[in-house]
Amino acid sequence: MELLEQISFNLQNGLDDVVAALTKDAIEKRIPPGEILSDGLIAGMSIVGEKFKNHDIFLPDVLLAARAMNGAMEMLKPLLIKEGIPIRGKVVIGSVKDDLHDIGKNLVAILIKGAGFEVIDLGNDVPAEKFISAAKEENAHVIGMSALLTTTMPVMKKVVDLAKDEGLYGKIRIIVGGAPVSKEYALEIGADAYSYDGANAVETVESFFPVNN
Amino acid sequence: MRPVFRLLSDELIERIISQARDILCDLGMEIHNDGVLSMLSDHGASVDSEKMHVYFTADIIDKALETAPDSVKLFDVMGRQTHDLTDHNVYFTPGSAAINILDPLSGEIRKPLTADYVEYAKLVSRLDNIASQSTAFIPSDVHEKISDSYRLFLSLLYCEKPVVTGAFTIDAFNVMKDLQLAVRGSADALKEKPLTIFSCCPTAPLKWSDVTSQNLVDCAKHFIPVEYISMPLSGFMAPVTLVGSLVQHTAETLSGVVLSQLTQPGTPIIYGGSPAAFDIRFETTPMGAVETQMMDCAYNEIGKYLNLPTQAYIALSDAKKLDAQAGLETSMGATLAALAGINNISGPGMLDFESCQSLEKLVVDNEICGMTLRLARGIEPKEDFPAIPIFEELLREKHLLIANHTRKHLRDEHYFPGRVIDRANSSRWEEEGSLTIGDRAKSEIARLQGEYEPSGLSGDILAEMTRLMRAEAARFGMARLPHEDL
Numbered sequence: 001m002e003l004l005e006q007i008s009f010n011l012q013n014g015l016d017d018v019v020a021a022l023t024k025d026a027i028e029k030r031i032p033p034g035e036i037l038s039d040g041l042i043a044g045m046s047i048v049g050e051k052f053k054n055h056d057i058f059l060p061d062v063l064l065a066a067r068a069m070n071g072a073m074e075m076l077k078p079l080l081i082k083e084g085i086p087i088r089g090k091v092v093i094g095s096v097k098d099d100l101h102d103i104g105k106n107l108v109a110i111l112i113k114g115a116g117f118e119v120i121d122l123g124n125d126v127p128a129e130k131f132i133s134a135a136k137e138e139n140a141h142v143i144g145m146s147a148l149l150t151t152t153m154p155v156m157k158k159v160v161d162l163a164k165d166e167g168l169y170g171k172i173r174i175i176v177g178g179a180p181v182s183k184e185y186a187l188e189i190g191a192d193a194y195s196y197d198g199a200n201a202v203e204t205v206e207s208f209f210p211v212n213n
Numbered sequence: 214m215r216p217v218f219r220l221l222s223d224e225l226i227e228r229i230i231s232q233a234r235d236i237l238c239d240l241g242m243e244i245h246n247d248g249v250l251s252m253l254s255d256h257g258a259s260v261d262s263e264k265m266h267v268y269f270t271a272d273i274i275d276k277a278l279e280t281a282p283d284s285v286k287l288f289d290v291m292g293r294q295t296h297d298l299t300d301h302n303v304y305f306t307p308g309s310a311a312i313n314i315l316d317p318l319s320g321e322i323r324k325p326l327t328a329d330y331v332e333y334a335k336l337v338s339r340l341d342n343i344a345s346q347s348t349a350f351i352p353s354d355v356h357e358k359i360s361d362s363y364r365l366f367l368s369l370l371y372c373e374k375p376v377v378t379g380a381f382t383i384d385a386f387n388v389m390k391d392l393q394l395a396v397r398g399s400a401d402a403l404k405e406k407p408l409t410i411f412s413c414c415p416t417a418p419l420k421w422s423d424v425t426s427q428n429l430v431d432c433a434k435h436f437i438p439v440e441y442i443s444m445p446l447s448g449f450m451a452p453v454t455l456v457g458s459l460v461q462h463t464a465e466t467l468s469g470v471v472l473s474q475l476t477q478p479g480t481p482i483i484y485g486g487s488p489a490a491f492d493i494r495f496e497t498t499p500m501g502a503v504e505t506q507m508m509d510c511a512y513n514e515i516g517k518y519l520n521l522p523t524q525a526y527i528a529l530s531d532a533k534k535l536d537a538q539a540g541l542e543t544s545m546g547a548t549l550a551a552l553a554g555i556n557n558i559s560g561p562g563m564l565d566f567e568s569c570q571s572l573e574k575l576v577v578d579n580e581i582c583g584m585t586l587r588l589a590r591g592i593e594p595k596e597d598f599p600a601i602p603i604f605e606e607l608l609r610e611k612h613l614l615i616a617n618h619t620r621k622h623l624r625d626e627h628y629f630p631g632r633v634i635d636r637a638n639s640s641r642w643e644e645e646g647s648l649t650i651g652d653r654a655k656s657e658i659a660r661l662q663g664e665y666e667p668s669g670l671s672g673d674i675l676a677e678m679t680r681l682m683r684a685e686a687a688r689f690g691m692a693r694l695p696h697e698d699l
């Protein structure tokens with residue numbers, strides 16, 4: 001098996017030590033880091049995502065693969081930066097003001113990170129202004145918001161409105177989720193997308209970043 | 214004999230409690246509330262105020278368990294006793310705080326409105342096997358800051374039954390307490406005759422938020438009963454084994470007991486919860502999973518072992534419609550709960566992981582509750598010995614339909630479900646329109662709402678409650694309340 005294929009294969013099986021060793025090997029063999037990322041790691045994660053969606057594998061399998069991905073990314077990141085290869089995309093995510101539910105948000109954050117994106121987790125009870133200032137500071141491409149209470153949903157609209165005021169709207173993608181949130185609500189407040197679970201969130205965030213990136 | 218279902222041996226219960234106590238003392242807990250931290254510190258707990266972390270002591274846990282009452286009584290708005298939550302007594306209450314309702318007419322899942330809430334409260338007033346109301350969903354046509362207090366207000370206005378409820382903010386507690394004072398007339402009368410139960414959730418794992426811990430303290434100050442809703446999610450936010458999740462549930466719930474009892478020794482509390490299995494295939498928290506229901510029954514045994522009244526979210530389903538899954542999960546939960554003697558059984562009407570209330574399902578669940586309440590009464594001899602005389606009568610008369618023995622015991626011995634349960638023979642069923650349970654539930658809702666009788670509360674009290682609610686709404690810029698336009 002070719003080295004990058006081996007990386008993909010072992011990543012799919014969640015073997016983080018093996019993936020780390022193979023990635024080191026690939027770097028030493030001077031395979032371009034962009035290729036290691038796209039044809040090894042991301043290729044493997046896409047298959048994992050697909051299998052998860054089809055119920056061939058379950059959440060813990062995805063998290064194990066994500067852990068292997070994150071380990072390899074740590075090694076690749078400095079090289080990618082040196083070569084000027086843009087990271088896959090940066091996401092700031094949080095549970096909105098007055099909402100302490102963070103289980104779903106945490107899961108989404110882990111899965112998006114596992115797919116190779118950089119994730120800045122703002123935690124829970126995050127005020128609208130904080131989403132905007134963090135997105136600006138971090139030069140983020142995506143803002144992700146979670147609300148589990150009917151009463152905290154309106155904060156999402158506030159963030160969208162603030163993004164408009166600050167000239168971010170249209171440049172930065174806004175994605176929302178949580179039990180009381182729906183596709184219709186996302187449309188109504190002017191968010192770019194709604195996702196109903198972690199796998200779906202990864203797909204949606206990926207759709208913001210065409211592959212040639 | 215009252216049948217009782219048990220999952221844990223006393224020895225296992227003791228080991229679980231002992232580990233939970235060790236967790237509270239050795240690992241401690243995060244509590245994001247300065248007042249609570251300083252109270253615990255005053256009682257000898259060691260507190261790291263910077264990290265908002267507290268280490269409990271064996272002494273305060275024992276002290277709390279000593280002052281916690283072993284029974285909680287509830288009284289309806291008219292002051293009549295409806296509940297004695299103790300021992301193996303069981304009562305049902307609708308699942309609470311849904312995000313959506315399943316529209317009984319259109320079949321659409323949508324955000325609820327005030328009009329839906331009023332229909333719900335009227336319906337509950339007519340359901341015999343549902344002993345209390347819960348603030349079952351959140352009307353979406355009022356400002357979100359009053360959505361918790363307004364649903365309590367509507368409940369107290371339209372239905373006499375006591376209410377299982379909860380606040381979403383620290384502030385909202387005030388008007389929710391004042392509404393109750395308006396009903397009872399004085400703080401002493403409210404203490405004497407509790408009208409509501411507040412649900413307060415610790416945050417898994419091992420944490421109390423500012424809001425929920427403050428709600429708990431505020432309830433204790435006014436002797437308002439509290440049920441703790443600890444939610445370990447097995448294999449995700451808690452150990453995957455049921456025993457491991459029970460240890461976490463016990464630690465979180467015991468911490469609640471301590472907070473309440475140190476605030477106000479003797480304040481009424483209920484050992485509740487909503488632990489759940491975590492489905493790693495769908496990223497969901499199934500309330501209809503058998504493991505969820507087993508954990509509920511098991512922590513109820515732990516609560517009983519500690520001599521505390523218990524509660525659980527158990528008679529409910531994750532189905533999205535009133536279908537066979539809704540029936541089977543709800544029945545299994547209700548049956549286990551009744552047999553386990555969970556005192557306050559939450560769930561009827563609820564679908565979709567506690568997200569959706571359905572009036573149709575509530576009417577059907579009312580029958581499930583009726584049947585399980587009958588089951589819980591078990592089998593007792595009633596003028597059955599000696600047996601010869603009744604058999605002599607049977608042989609003589611050829612039937613016992615009008616025998617004295619039958620007339621005396623029929624209604625008590627056999628539960629006759631309402632009209633939603635089909636017991637007609639097939640010809641009659643066809644002649645009456647081949648109706649499904651959904652069809653029958655719809656007409657039952659209409660029939661029961663038609664029988665609605667307004668609350669017996671005096672005009673003065675209703676006016677005072679309305680004044681309080683209007684003032685609260687005005688704080689958030691609402692000049693009129695939607696129910697006034699119905």
Ligand code: B12
Nearest residue numbers: 100101102103104144146149150177178197198310379496
């Ligand atoms: C666990 C839980 C809690 C835990 C939360 C622990 C924690 N650390 O998060 C605790 C016990 C603390 C809790 C507290 C409360 N809760 Co609660 N809780 C739940 C419960 C049972 C499950 C939520 C959950 O974790 N699900 C599992 C995760 C994996 O799923 P998820 O959160 O839906 O996330 C997935 C998707 O939605 C999506 N997603 C989520 N976020 C995002 C974000 C982005 C960007 C994207 C793309 C996708 C996405 O992907 C996720 C992964 O699959 C829900 C029931 C429900 N139906 O949701 C009630 C529920 C949400 N809670 C409710 C209530 C009322 C409360 C309290 C107010 C109760 C009280 N009186 O104290 C408090 C509020 C505290 C606060 N201020 O936030 C109500 C909401 C009612 C309403 N109409 O708003 C619900 C519906 C239950 C009920 N009927 O009572 N709760």
